Amino acid sequence: xxxxxxxxxxxxxxxAGGVVxxxxxxxxxxxxxxxxxxxxxxxxxxxxxxxxxxxxxxxLVSGFLLIDGYAALFNIMFVIAAIVTALLxxxxxxxxxxxxxxxxxxxxxxxxxxxxxxxxxxxxxVLLGLEILSISLYVLIGYSEEGHPPLEAALKYxxxxxxxxxxxxxxxxxxxxxxxxxxxxxxxxSEFSLPRDELYYVAGHGLLFAGIAFKLSLVPFHMxxxxxxxxxxxxxxxxxxxxxxxxVFAFVxxxxxxxxxxxxxxxxxxxxxxxxxxxxxxNLLALMQNNVKRLLAYSSIAHIGYLLIGLLAVAVLAxxxxxxxxxxxxxxxxxxxxxxxxxxxSVLSSASEEVDAEHIDAxxxxxxxxxxxxxxxxxxxxxxxxxxxxxxxVAKFYMLATGAEGGMWLLLWTLVIGSAIAVxxxxxxxxxxxxxxxxAGYAHSSxxxxxMAVLVVIGISLIGFGVYPSPLIDFVRSLIGITGG
Amino acid sequence: MNLLALIVLMLxxxxxxxxxxxxxxxxxxxxxxxxxxxxxxWVIGLWVSGDGPIYAETKFPWIARFGISVYLSxxxxxLMLVVxxxxxxxxAIASSWSEIRERTGFFQFNLIWTLAGVVGVxxxxxxxxxxxxxxxxxxxxxxxxxxWGHENRGYAAMKFFLFTQVSxxxxxxAIVALVYQNYASSGVLTFDYQALLGAEIxxxxxxxxxxxxxxxxxxxxxxxxxxxxxxxxxxxxPTAGSVILAGIMLKxxxxxxxxxxxPLFPExxxxxxxxxxxxxxxxxxxxxxxxxxxxxxxxxxxxxxVSHMGFVLLxxxxxxxxxxxxxxxxxxxxxxxxxxxxxLAGALQERLHTREMSDMGGLWVRAPRMGxxxxxxxxxSLGMPGLGTFxxxxxxxxxxFQVNVTVTVxxxxxxxxxxxxSLSLMQRSFQGPPNADVAAMADFGVREMxxxxxxxxALVWLGIFPQGVLDMAAPTLAGFGVGVP
Numbered sequence: 001x002x003x004x005x006x007x008x009x010x011x012x013x014x015x016a017g018g019v020v021x022x023x024x025x026x027x028x029x030x031x032x033x034x035x036x037x038x039x040x041x042x043x044x045x046x047x048x049x050x051x052x053x054x055x056x057x058x059x060l061v062s063g064f065l066l067i068d069g070y071a072a073l074f075n076i077m078f079v080i081a082a083i084v085t086a087l088l089x090x091x092x093x094x095x096x097x098x099x100x101x102x103x104x105x106x107x108x109x110x111x112x113x114x115x116x117x118x119x120x121x122x123x124x125x126v127l128l129g130l131e132i133l134s135i136s137l138y139v140l141i142g143y144s145e146e147g148h149p150p151l152e153a154a155l156k157y158x159x160x161x162x163x164x165x166x167x168x169x170x171x172x173x174x175x176x177x178x179x180x181x182x183x184x185x186x187x188x189x190s191e192f193s194l195p196r197d198e199l200y201y202v203a204g205h206g207l208l209f210a211g212i213a214f215k216l217s218l219v220p221f222h223m224x225x226x227x228x229x230x231x232x233x234x235x236x237x238x239x240x241x242x243x244x245x246x247x248v249f250a251f252v253x254x255x256x257x258x259x260x261x262x263x264x265x266x267x268x269x270x271x272x273x274x275x276x277x278x279x280x281x282x283n284l285l286a287l288m289q290n291n292v293k294r295l296l297a298y299s300s301i302a303h304i305g306y307l308l309i310g311l312l313a314v315a316v317l318a319x320x321x322x323x324x325x326x327x328x329x330x331x332x333x334x335x336x337x338x339x340x341x342x343x344x345x346s347v348l349s350s351a352s353e354e355v356d357a358e359h360i361d362a363x364x365x366x367x368x369x370x371x372x373x374x375x376x377x378x379x380x381x382x383x384x385x386x387x388x389x390x391x392x393x394v395a396k397f398y399m400l401a402t403g404a405e406g407g408m409w410l411l412l413w414t415l416v417i418g419s420a421i422a423v424x425x426x427x428x429x430x431x432x433x434x435x436x437x438x439x440a441g442y443a444h445s446s447x448x449x450x451x452m453a454v455l456v457v458i459g460i461s462l463i464g465f466g467v468y469p470s471p472l473i474d475f476v477r478s479l480i481g482i483t484g485g
Numbered sequence: 486m487n488l489l490a491l492i493v494l495m496l497x498x499x500x501x502x503x504x505x506x507x508x509x510x511x512x513x514x515x516x517x518x519x520x521x522x523x524x525x526x527w528v529i530g531l532w533v534s535g536d537g538p539i540y541a542e543t544k545f546p547w548i549a550r551f552g553i554s555v556y557l558s559x560x561x562x563x564l565m566l567v568v569x570x571x572x573x574x575x576x577a578i579a580s581s582w583s584e585i586r587e588r589t590g591f592f593q594f595n596l597i598w599t600l601a602g603v604v605g606v607x608x609x610x611x612x613x614x615x616x617x618x619x620x621x622x623x624x625x626x627x628x629x630x631x632x633w634g635h636e637n638r639g640y641a642a643m644k645f646f647l648f649t650q651v652s653x654x655x656x657x658x659a660i661v662a663l664v665y666q667n668y669a670s671s672g673v674l675t676f677d678y679q680a681l682l683g684a685e686i687x688x689x690x691x692x693x694x695x696x697x698x699x700x701x702x703x704x705x706x707x708x709x710x711x712x713x714x715x716x717x718x719x720x721x722x723p724t725a726g727s728v729i730l731a732g733i734m735l736k737x738x739x740x741x742x743x744x745x746x747x748p749l750f751p752e753x754x755x756x757x758x759x760x761x762x763x764x765x766x767x768x769x770x771x772x773x774x775x776x777x778x779x780x781x782x783x784x785x786x787x788x789x790x791v792s793h794m795g796f797v798l799l800x801x802x803x804x805x806x807x808x809x810x811x812x813x814x815x816x817x818x819x820x821x822x823x824x825x826x827x828x829l830a831g832a833l834q835e836r837l838h839t840r841e842m843s844d845m846g847g848l849w850v851r852a853p854r855m856g857x858x859x860x861x862x863x864x865x866s867l868g869m870p871g872l873g874t875f876x877x878x879x880x881x882x883x884x885x886f887q888v889n890v891t892v893t894v895x896x897x898x899x900x901x902x903x904x905x906x907s908l909s910l911m912q913r914s915f916q917g918p919p920n921a922d923v924a925a926m927a928d929f930g931v932r933e934m935x936x937x938x939x940x941x942x943a944l945v946w947l948g949i950f951p952q953g954v955l956d957m958a959a960p961t962l963a964g965f966g967v968g969v970p
Contacts, residue, residue: 368588385650387624388617397613400658401551404665416658420651427627427646431639434632473550 008059008067011049011075015112018042022108026101032090039086039104043111047079054479063183066121066254069479073328074118074250077335081242082111084339084454088346089235091448095351096144103143107239110136114247121258123172123182126251130168130215133247134161137240141232149355153231160214160224168211174204188259205267215248218274218308219281222301226285229297234349234356237293238342241300242335249304253311253327262315271312275411278305279418286425293358295425296341299384302418303334309399309411316406321480326402328476333383333395333465340380340458344373347452350445362442366433373447374433376459381426383462386419390466488543488557488608491527492601495520499597506590517578517593521600525571532564538960540564548613551664552675556611561957562743562813566607566736569820572939573732574600577725579936580828584724584835585633592633592725595625599729606737610678612660615745616653622734623649626726633723641721648714652704659697663749666690682748695750695757702746705738708798709768712791716775719787720840724831727783731790732824736816739797743812747801747965754802761802762889766896768795773902777909782840783830785910786823789866792899793819793874799896800881808884809965813958815877818865818947821940822874825862829855832933833914836926842910847919852928856915858937865944867907868900873947 006013022038050072058068065071086107093100113132120126138161142154176182178200210221217225229237255261262268282302289295310327314320348357348370357363366374383392396419403412465472498520505512531541541559559567577596585592602622609615623646631642660676667684668674675681686694704711719727747754754761772791779785793815800812832855833848834840849856865872868879878900885893929937947954 382624388620393620397657397661400661401665404661405668412658416654419654420647423647423650424643427643431631431643434628435639468547470548470550473548477550 004059005061008053008056009061009065010053011046012065012112012115014049015042015046015108015115018045019105019108019112022105026105030099030101032093032100035101035104036086036090039108040083042108043079043083043086047076050075050079060121064122064125065116065119066184067119069481070254070324071115071119071250073476073479074246075115077246077332078111078114078118078243081239081246081335081339082107084343084458085235085239087450087454088238088343089233091445091451092233092235092346092349094448095445098144100143103140106136106140106143110140110239111243114243114250117247118250120251120254121184123175127165127169127172129247129251130165133244134165137161137236137244140236141228141240143236144233149231150233151231153228156224156231157228164211164214164221167207167214171204171207171209171211174200174207176204178204184255184258202264202266205261205264206270209267209270212248212252213274216245216252216304217297217301218304219277219301222278222281225301226294226297229300230291230293230358234293234342234346234358237296238339238346241296241338241342245300245304246331246335249307249311249327249331253314253324256311256314257320257324260315262312268312268315271308272411275305275308275312276414278302278308279414280421283418283421283425287421289425290360291358292345292360292363292429293342293356295360295429296338296345299422299425300338302422303338303384305418306396306399306415307331307334309403309408309415312411313402313406313408316408317402322405323402324480325473325476326398328480329398329469329473330395332472332476333391336458336462336465337380337383337390337392340376340455340462341384343451343455343458344377344380347447347455348373348442348444350443352445353443357442357444359442360429360432362444363429363432364435364441365437368436370444370447372452372456376455377433378430379459379462381430383466385423385426388466389463391462391469391472392466394466394469394472487527487531487541488559489555491524492557492605492608494527495524495597495601495604498523499594499601502597503590503594506588510586510589513590513593514578514582517597518575520597521571521574521578524604525568525575528564528567528571531559532568535559537561537957547611551613552673552677553613554611554677555614556677557605557608557614558610559608560961561959562740562961563607565813565817565954565957566740567604569736569817570600570603570607570733572943573728573820573824576732576824576828576936576940577728579932580728580831581723581725582932584831588632592629595628596725596729598622598625599629600733603729603733603737607740611676612664612678612681612745613676615678616657616660619653619656619737620650622737623653626730626734629726629729630718630722634721634726635723636721637717638721641717644714645718648704648711652701652711655697656701659694659701662690662697663694666694678745684749686750688752691750691753692756695746695753698741698746698749699754699757699761702738702741703764703798705741706735706794706798707738707768707791708764708795709771709791712768712772715791716784716787719790719827720781720783724828724834727787727827727831728824731787731827732820735790735794736820739794739801739812739816742798742801743809743962755804758802758804759889762799762885762892765795765797765799765802766892766899768792768798769896769899770795770902773899773906777902777906780842782833782842782845782910782914783827784840785842785906786826786830789826789903789906790819790823792903793823793866795899796878796881796896799885799892800877803881803885803888804965805884805887806962806965807887808881809962810955810958811877811880811882811884813877813962814873814947814951814954815881817954818873818877818944821943821947822862822865825858825937825940826866828933828936829859829862832929842913844922845914845920846917847915848926849915850919851926854929854934858929858934858941859915860911861941862937862944863907863911867904871945871948873944873951876948876951 116129286298313323383390386396502516605618776788800808
């Protein structure tokens with residue numbers, strides 16, 4: 001390991017060291033407060049090291065991890081999401097029985113897995129990151145010991161996600177069989193570009209993308225999503241919807257950018273189908289939901305469908321980096337608004353109630369009872385709808401612009417139809433919040449200060465980046481400008 | 486910076502109005518009044534100090550990545566519509582002075598933000614910015630209907646939002662398509678209206694892009710068959726909401742047609758001339774017919790708006806100066822007359838707690854001042870010579886007659902129908918035997934009479950001296966319909 005390797009890996013080493021430290025700490029001194037503080041500290045140090053490394057040129061660590069601006073951008077998003085989740089979980093876990101200390105440990109480990117995927121340049125790294133992330137998530141989803149829903153969700157996720165991981169693994173094996181390499185850049189080189197219909201090559205990618213579609217919960221591989229999202233504790237749901245999907249997308253996007261996988265007709269056709277089905281299916285299934293967590297689950301399916309426009313544009317546009325830029329802006333917006341929406345559900349959820357504040361009736365009159373929560377929720381929902389002056393609109397606009405540049409009209413029409421359907425169910429929640437009454441019903445917990453502080457910051461950034469997105473755009477562009485594909 | 490500062494002043498004023506509720510529930514309306522007066526004086530200052538054709542202009546880059554700038558410009562047409570907006574804003578505040586007793590702060594906030602959005606729509610000359618304001622005016626209006634509306638407000642608010650939002654998405658797609666068509670042919674990515682005026686677009690594509698804009702604007706206008714949101718929204722909205730919807734928001738549709746559809750796509754719009762004119766004539770007759778068959782005072786006025794705005798659509802696509810001038814006068818005249826009638830309807834509902842005309846009758850005896858005012862605006866609505874509506878409709882018919890006799894004859898029938906439904910409105914509510922159930926009723930006070938008289942004066946002035954309006958609008962309208970038979 002050279003000196004240079006050491007420097008670029010510093011964020012990873014910091015977070016791994018943090019895990020060891022927290023592991024020791026939790027054995028000797030059990031305190032939730034200490035664990036939350038440690039989590040935030042470790043994450044801040046990691047964030048600092050990521051930012052400090054931004055100006056370094058892309059660096060390949062033993063063909064395994066490619067540390068570049070692209071990875072840094074994802075890492076920043078993951079770390080911020082982890083901080084948000086930790087702070088929200090602190091308020092959420094209070095009053096619930098069980099031992100909440102290890103929750104934060106698992107959260108840090110999961111983030112390490114996600115960061116590994118963001119930098120993966122080798123199938124082994126992908127698998128490693130994916131498993132670190134998934135295995136931590138199995139436990140996180142079922143963390144509240146009491147109650148039936150988390151356990152059901154955890155078991156469902158364990159079985160199905162395990163199957164998806166093995167499917168991907170088998171796909172990788174078949175690709176190795178066809179090409180003899182697992183390194184992305186070698187797969188992208190000309191001597192490995194096999195005939196597009198070479199059986200093992202195509203079959204391998206078929207299995208690989210089936211697994212990916214599961215992890216991204218694309219229609220028709222979405223069945224698990226609403227149940228798991230509903231059952232998981234609200235802060236974990238937010239983490240699951242953002243970091244877990246973001247990590248898989250980071251891998252797919254880089255893979256598509258380096259290799260020519262989208263040139264395989266079957267793959268691009270299937271992805272196109274996934275995108276159209278997810279945009280329509282996700283939005284249609286969300287229409288009649290009375291459970292806000294399930295509603296957001298379906299809406300996240302639709303949003304990943306929109307995001308696929310960016311992925312598919314990589315092969316369509318002359319300059320694939322434009323598509324990467326659009327995807328990253330979209331993902332950044334999606335992270336913010338999803339975290340905000342699930343965050344509001346988290347802070348409202350009370351330990352004394354059997355379920356989270358997830359039924360739509362729990363939101364009746366929220367505007368007049370908890371105005372701040374309601375305003376943040378409204379901002380998040382308007383952003384998810386794609387109303388101007390929110391970051392969601394900038395994100396959607398990016399997708400429209402990218403699609404228009406690439407002439408991808410089918411996808412754009414689907415996006416417009418999907419967004420049109422979505423207006424109804426997002427506005428329905430907003431309307432419920434302004435409706436007077438509803439004091440009976442769900443007993444909200446009183447939001448804690450650190451949770452509200454986090455939500456206010458996210459709320460402000462939702463509006464801030466919506467009104468003046470240039471800093472975000474410039475930041476993303478400067479970072480991926482140095483990836484060099 | 487003048488124009489941006491004007492809009493920011495309104496947005497900030499809305500925020501202050503909201504906060505001021507904490508000190509006194511009556512404070513917000515005074516704050517709102519002051520904000521609108523200040524904005525009105527500001528605009529009049531620009532009018533007096535500037536000399537046409539451009540009275541004020543603001544332009545600076547905003548999102549450089551896409552060539553988006555903050556480009557606001559006030560020419561004669563915009564100026565008149567902005568003045569109308571601010572004046573009717575005052576009327577709206579006056580009409581809700583005693584009607585709104587709950588959540589006054591949030592009410593005035595929404596009212597002012599809607600108006601700010603409309604002012605933005607009338608001044609924006611950057612397509613991205615235009616779309617932004619287009620959406621910004623919707624959400625506060627949604628809240629106005631959803632929170633302070635009448636018995637069926639939830640349904641009406643959702644319908645209003647769905648119609649306008651979906652058509653807005655179509656327009657967004659059209660805007661992006663237009664910009665990227667221009668980018669493909671000229672190599673410049675810009676949303677600047679002036680730059681896009683000369684865009685070279687493939688005629689086939691231009692037609693579809695034009696249609697996207699057209700549908701969005703005709704939904705707002707509204708033209709048959711996209712009008713179905715209007716009767717519900719207008720009827721269920723609180724008085725101030727109806728005044729703004731009918732008086733101002735419908736004009737944004739007409740303004741969009743004049744400002745964007747015709748200049749940006751002259752050929753494509755010309756090809757679409759017959760369907761558009763037919764839609765206009767059908768709206769005139771159908772709106773009038775539906776108005777006649779209503780028993781609800783507000784619903785009748787709402788349908789009469791469909792009829793009156795049909796003339797505007799007809800006039801714009803008649804494609805000559807005469808008809809176009811008629812459309813502009815009609816826009817202003819309808820703004821005053823419909824706002825007055827909705828204010829009257831609101832005043833009646835506040836006093837009688839009903840909108841059903843069968844529960845009225847003989848009101849003239851109880852409230853003679855209201856009777857006189859009602860008679861004046863009913864007569865204005867049916868197109869009495871000497872009042873603004875007559876000039877507008879007459880000029881439109883005169884212009885359209887040169888182009889297509891059949892369509893003009895059909896539209897002219899609309900004037901006869903207008904006489905029937907207008908007089909029947911007067912007959913059923915104010916004349917006939919007094920309804921025994923109505924014991925006593927307060928007549929109009931000073932506040933209401935002042936507003937009504939101001940609107941009456943405006944209508945008379947439009948009717949007797951329309952040349953001033955025509956001169957102001959002339960630079961904007963110059964170049965329309967040149968070289969077309």
